[in-house]
Amino acid sequence: MFRAIVDSAVASILVIDGSGTVQFCNKAGLKLFFRDDTSIEGGCITDFLPNSEMIDGELVVHGIRQAFGFALITLTTPSGEKRGFNVRHDLELDEKKNKLNILRMTDVTEEVATQKALSAQKERWDLALKGSQIGIFESDLRANEGSATNTWFHLFGVEDPADLDSDKFWHERVHPDDLQGVLDSDASCVYGDKERSDTKYRVLHEDGQWHWMHSVLLVAERDASGKAIRLLGTMTDITELRQAMELARERENQLRRLIASAPVPMAVLSPDGRFQITNEACQTFLGYSADDLLENSLWALGDRQMLADLQNEIKSLLDGSIDVYAGEKTFQRPDGAEIEFAIRFSKLHGESGNYRSLIVQFIDITEQKRVARLKDNFIATVSHELRTPLASISGALGLMQAMSAERLDEKALNLLTIASRNGQRLKELVDDLLDFQHLSSGALSLKIAPANIIAIVDQAVEEIQPFAQKLEVGLSFQHEPQQLTGNLDPVRFKQIIVNLLSNAIKFSTTGEKVMVQVTHSQGFCCVAVTNKGIGIAPEFREHIFRPFSQQADPATRDREGSGLGLAISKGLIERMRGSIGYESVPNGQTTFWIRLPLEEMPETITEKAL
Structure with missing residues (x-):
């Protein structure tokens, strides 16, 4: 009956005498060594079991390794599969005092694989906890002792916790002012008054400083009566968070004080x-x-x-x-x-x-706006009131010049010429003031329609020609051969071109030539006016499009102008969906350009010298 029990055992059991001869092998042993009969009995164990030998009557198996609580050897099946076996070897004596080797071998391949997976999972969790600096602790209330992960101790600065009791260690390190509050919260959780204990407190770190910790504790197990017997919790260091929050509060208080005193x-x-x-x-x-x-x-x-x-x-x-x-x-x-x-x-x-x-x-700008409206109204009123008498004066002066050319001496004629020229300057100033006031108030209406850009620029160049000749400055006009059409106000667009040409001529060196060029690219037309002269000083560039701005340079003080031309030009071109800009080198070349969207697209450049 005993043999039948052993023969049917799950583990492989073999009995080997002192010479290495197999005296007994159960059915599991036959399967282990891949035999389907009892031919293993009477054979030598070293023929069946790799890496084994007999020494002084004792069986020695080499290659056994300890892993997961097993004494493991690996055997290969005829199909090439590797299986792991737990080996147990006992030495007994028979009635004649002869040595008998009892060998028990159990296939633990699946168990080892499971243990490996669990071990790998635990290693990953340990790494995750270490990386996230989350310490886990457990308290056994029956044994009145605690345990914790290495990461939990590391949060205190303890690198080698050895056999430290985490509960006792924690009680020694918590700040006296915080201890009772944490214990009361934990007790409420233990007695079931709340689901968990969530606390923040200070602990003494190995560096001698008080560090802030955040713990969450839960009851992991209760006995049959509902009494808590095991607690589980986590702890994290929130010192930097607390410092950041305190800094944020201080900055907010500073901001409050700053705003309050503003x-x-x-x-x-x-x-x-x-x-x-x-x-x-x-x-x-x-x-x-x-x-x-x-x-x-x-x-x-x-x-x-x-x-x-x-x-x-x-x-x-x-x-x-x-x-x-x-x-x-x-x-x-x-x-x-x-x-x-x-x-x-x-x-x-x-x-x-x-x-x-x-x-x-x-910022309350009510008064500022009221004053601005008064100023605009004053400019508009004065300009309108001046326009009619100025027209009469200019007309009368022109008539006197025409009628008195032969009757007046040269000195009188010269005085009439000066009066006529200054009357014209005053009229232009009034026109500029009115245009600027209308632009600023939004009252200026434009008559936008498709128009030939080249034709308008050509008219402006022809119109400004006498002024250029007077100042001994040449003009050159390069443009596309066919029509360039844009949506614009022809009168106001010509006003912009004349303004740019007038400035270029006034600020050109005598004998130089003003270049006017019309080009197109990617659906836009560009009109560029280039001259050589004193250029624009770097410190004046941010003011150049502001109203009433004029470069404060002795070399430019004799140039006539109101300082409104560029401001008006910018306002007008932007109303036509265009833009204006410039590039300038002091005492070198200056180019002012305007850019407008095109209705049509054409080609090459021709030049017209004037």
Whole structure:
């Protein structure tokens, strides 16, 4: 009966005598050595078991390795598959005191594979926990002892925890002011008052500093009566986070103090437009108390349509297309007073670089706008009042010159010529003032229609020719042979070209030539006017298109002009969907250009010298 039990055992069992002869092999052993009969019995074990030998009557198997709690050897099946076996060898004596080797071999291939997978998984988890600096701890309430991962101890600066009890160690390291609060929270979790204990506290680090930790504790197991018997939790170091939060709070307090002391109306808004910080100047400007503003969004105040338009306009700021938004709006206070204001938005960025708030500044420009309107009205009124008498004076002077050429002496005729020329200059100044006022107020209407650009430029060149001859400056006109058509106001477009030509001639060196060129590229026409002379000083370049701007250079003070020509030209060309610009080298070449979209596309260049 005993033999039958052994013979049917799952493990391979062999009995080998001191000479190495197999005395017994069960069925599992036959399968192990891939035999289907009992021919293994009586044979030598070293013929069947690789890397084995007999030494002084004892079986020695080489190549056994310890892994996963097994004494492992690897055998290869006839099909080439490698299988792992756990080997157990015992030495017994028979009745005659002869040595008997009892060899038990169990196929543990699947168990080893499972253990390897679990080991690899554990290694990955350990790496993840170490990389994320998450320490895991466990408390056995029955044994009153704790254990923790190496990462948990590393958070305290302990590199080799050895056999430290994590519970006892933790109690020794927690700050005295924080200990009771953490224990009370943990007790509430243990007794079932809450699902988990979530606490933040200080611990003494090996570096001698207090570090902030964040722990989350759960009851992992309760006994039949519901009493907690095992706790499981995690711990992370939040020192840097706490420091960052304290720094952020300090910066916010600094921002609050800065805004509160600012003399201009300022506020900080959340991304959705709600007021977070306001100063007294802002409250006075908008006509709301601090509490009213902090309970509201900017977009919910006053004129909803104006604010909706403003909200839409700052989208380019929010999406990062621009860094700052600036605009002008009109706002009605709760008391009914209407104010005009300039508004400026910028983004307040957080530590991560993403914006977390908007800073908005308001400037009351109501009085400034009122004065500007008065000025515009005054200029318009004076210009209109001057235009009629100037026309009469100019006409009378012209008539006197024509009628008195033979009656007056040379001195009198010269005085009439000077008066006529100055009258014309005054008329041009009045015209410029009116044009600029109409452009600024938006009252200037243009008659936009398809027109031949080359023909208009040619007319302007012909018209300015006498002025160029007077100052001994030549003109050269290069242009496309066929018609270039653009949508523009022909009269105003010629005014722009004449203005550019007049400036180029006035500031050219005597004997030089002004070059006028019309080209086209990629659906646009470019008219360029180039001269050689004193050029534009670098410090004057940012002012050149501003009204009433003239270069403060002794060499240019004798040049006639109101300082409005380029400002008017820029306003006109932009109304025609064009642009204006320049390139200049001091005491060298200067080119002013205008660029307009074309209706048609043509070809080569011809030159016309004048």
